[in-house]
Amino acid sequence: MVRCLIIVNTYKDESQKMGSEISAYLxxxxxxxxxxxxxxxxxxxxxxxxxxxxxxxxxxxxxFAARGCAPLGxxxxxxxxxxxxxxxxVQKKEWKTEIHRFLDGKSLIVKRSMLxxxxxxxxxxxxxxxxxxxxxxxxxNSAHTIHYRVKYGTTPLGNFTADGMILxxxxxxxxxxxxxxxxxxxxxxxxxxLTLINPFSLSSRPVVLSPKCELEVEILPSRxxxxxxxxxxxxxxxxxxxxxxxxxxxDDKALLVGCTxxxxxxxxxxxxxxxxxxxx
Numbered sequence: 445m446v447r448c449l450i451i452v453n454t455y456k457d458e459s460q461k462m463g464s465e466i467s468a469y470l471x472x473x474x475x476x477x478x479x480x481x482x483x484x485x486x487x488x489x490x491x492x493x494x495x496x497x498x499x500x501x502x503x504x505x506x507x508f509a510a511r512g513c514a515p516l517g518x519x520x521x522x523x524x525x526x527x528x529x530x531x532x533x534v535q536k537k538e539w540k541t542e543i544h545r546f547l548d549g550k551s552l553i554v555k556r557s558m559l560x561x562x563x564x565x566x567x568x569x570x571x572x573x574x575x576x577x578x579x580x581x582x583x584x585n586s587a588h589t590i591h592y593r594v595k596y597g598t599t600p601l602g603n604f605t606a607d608g609m610i611l612x613x614x615x616x617x618x619x620x621x622x623x624x625x626x627x628x629x630x631x632x633x634x635x636x637x638l639t640l641i642n643p644f645s646l647s648s649r650p651v652v653l654s655p656k657c658e659l660e661v662e663i664l665p666s667r668x669x670x671x672x673x674x675x676x677x678x679x680x681x682x683x684x685x686x687x688x689x690x691x692x693x694x695d696d697k698a699l700l701v702g703c704t705x706x707x708x709x710x711x712x713x714x715x716x717x718x719x720x721x722x723x724x
Contacts, residue, residue, distance in 0.1 A: 445474070445475070445476050446474070446475045446476070446495050446496075446547075447475070447476045447477075447478070447493060447494045447495050448470055448475055448476070448477045448478070448494060448495065448496050448497065448498060449477075449478050449479075449480055449490065449491060449494040449497045449498070450463045450466055450467055450477055450478065450479045450480070450497075450498045450500065451480050451482050451497060451498070451499045451500065451501065451505055451508070451509055452479055452480070452481055452482065452500045452501070453482055453483075453484075453500060453501030453502070453505050453525060454481045454482065454483045455483070455484070456500075456501060456525050458525060458536075459500040459501055459525045460481070460500075462500055462523075462536070462539070463479050463500050464479070466498060466500075466539065466543075467479055469540070470543075475547075478494075482501065482505055482508055484504065484678070485678055486508060489511065489512030490512075491509070491512040491513050491516055491518055492516060494518060495518070496518060496519050496520070496521065496546065496701075497509050497513055497518055497519070497520045497521070498520075498521045498523060498539075498543070499520060499521070499522045499523060499532065500523050500525055501525050501526060501532065502524065502525060502526015502527060502528070502529070502532055503526055503528060503529065503530060503531040503532050503577075503619070504526070504676075504677065504678070505522075505525075505526075505532070506520060506522045506531045506532050506576070506700075507531070507575070507576050507577055507676040507677070507678065508676075508678065509522075510556075510558065510576040510698040510700075511558075511573070511574050511575065511576065511676065513698065513699070514558055514574065514576075514694070514696040514697060514698045514699070515574075515696050517696075517699065518699065519546070519553050519699040519700070519701050520698065520699060520700055520701060521534060521539075521542055521543065521546060521701040521702065522534055522700060522701070522702075522703065523535070523536060523538075523539050523542075524536065527715075528618070528711065528715050529711055529715075530615075530618045530619075530708065530711050530712075530715075531576075531615060531700065531703065533702065533703045533704070533707040533708065533711065534701070534702045534703075538702075542701065542702050545702075546701050546702075551701045551702055552701070552702060552703075552704055553699050553700070553701050554631075554632075554699075554700050554703050554704075555697040555698070555699060556576060556613070556614075556615050556631060556697060556698040556699075556700055556703075557613050557614065557615070557634055557655060557693055557694070557697060558574050558575060558576050558613065558693070558694040558696060558697065558698055559574065559575045559576075559578070559579055559611065559613060559636070559691055559692070559693060559694055560572065560573075560574050560691070560692055560693070560694040560695075561573050561574070561575065561579050561673065561675055561689065561690070561691050562689070562690045562691075563673065563681065563683065563687055563688075563689055563690075564687065564688040564689075564690060565684060565686070565687050565688075566686075570687075571681050573675045573679055574675075574694045574696065575613075575616075575675045575676040576613065576615055576616065576676060576698050577612060577613065577615060577616030577619050577620075577676050577677070578610050578611060578612035578613065578616040578619060578620055578621060578676065578677075579610070579611045579612075579673060579674070579675055579689075579691050580608060580609070580610050580620060580641075580673065580674045580677070581608050581609050581661055581663075581671065581672070581673050581674075581683070581689060582607060582608025582609075582641060582671070582672060582674070583607065583608065583668045583670060583671055583672075584668075584670035584671065584672050584680075584682075585668075585670065586607075587607075588607070588667075588668040589605050589606060589607055589642075589644060589666065589667075589668070590605070590606070590607070590608060590663070590666050590668055590671050591603065591604070591605050591663075591664035591665065591666040592604055592609070592661050592662060592663055592664055593661070593662040593664055594609070594638070594659065594660070594661055594662075595659070595660040595662075596638075596653060596657055596658075596659055596660075597657035597658065601638075601651075603664065604640060604643060604644075604645075604648065605643070605644040605645070605666075606640045606641055606642055606643040606644060606648070607641040607642040608640075608641040608642075609638065609639065609640050609641060609661070610624060610626065610637075610638070610639045610640075610641060611636055611637070611638055611639075611659055611691050612626065612636065612637045612639065613635075613636060613637075614629040614630065614631045614632075614633050614634065614635050614636075614637075615631045615698075616637075617629040617631075617637050618712075619677075620677070621637055621639045621650070624639050624640075624641050624642075625639065625650060626639035626650040627650060627652065628712070629652065630705070630708075631703075631705075631708060632705060634655055634693075635652050635653065635654065635655060636652070636653045636654075636655050636659070636693070637650055637651070637652050637653070638650065638651045638653060638659065655692075655693035656693075657692075658690055658691065658692040659690070659691045659692070660688055660689070660690050660691075661688070661689040661691070662686070662687070662688050662689075663683050663684065663685050663686065663687045663688075663689075664685065665685050669685075670682070671683040671684075673689055
């Protein structure tokens with residue numbers, strides 16, 4: 445029997461209501477549907493044994509599902525209940541149509557690159573996680589600068605003083621990186637973007653990088669001792685002076701159903717109010 449896991453966002457009442465509706469409908473057509481309630485943070489990844497996953501939330505709900513589904517090769521149908529919907533691009537009224545297109549093998553399934561992050565401390569790996577959007581290194585509290593050294597492959601990029609830094613995928617370029625002044629990158633372009641957060645230098649600019657090399661960030665001494673790395677805005681981990689954070693493209697890809705290029709640019713036009721006129 446085909447099995448589906450439905451991820452509902454507990455902060456959205458409509459999401460929970462539709463989750464029950466979709467589960468009942470799937471049972472009618474011979475598909476077993478379970479519901480998992482996601483509150484924004486979860487250490488559980490209950491995806492093993494399912495054939496596909498439906499998310500009912502915003503982009504953050506998709507990010508959670510992607511981290512658990514990508515290693516298992518499970519496709520995700522992301523139904524948008526959020527504000528932006530750059531990743532969750534299937535609209536609520538389209539859910540039944542998209543599910544049938546997927547089951548009939550007619551849906552477009554796109555592969556999105558992810559990042560793998562490791563923390564090396566005293567020569568040993570202390571932490572590892574994957575992310576679909578980005579990896580952020582910053583002070584734990586706002587309005588504090590930190591010092592760090594960045595190397596790309598074997599090439600040193602320099603020592604920096606800033607509130608932090610963001611390394612995003614193309615998919616994540618519309619998220620925190622964009623708000624920090626980074627470029628918007630077509631998600632079909634395989635790239636990484638390094639964006640510094642409020643750098644203490646007017647010459648520091650975002651850099652688009654090839655994913656073929658690894659980025660290394662070494663935490664240097666600074667006035668602030670509380671430094672963290674955050675994966676997809678959902679997994680914060682403390683860093684110490686001397687820690688090296690290694691970030692590279694992950695081997696696994698997120699499989700997203702119905703996330704077409706046309707829908708991506710439609711979201712850009714609507715959410716960023718592109719008009720093409722003098723008031724754009």
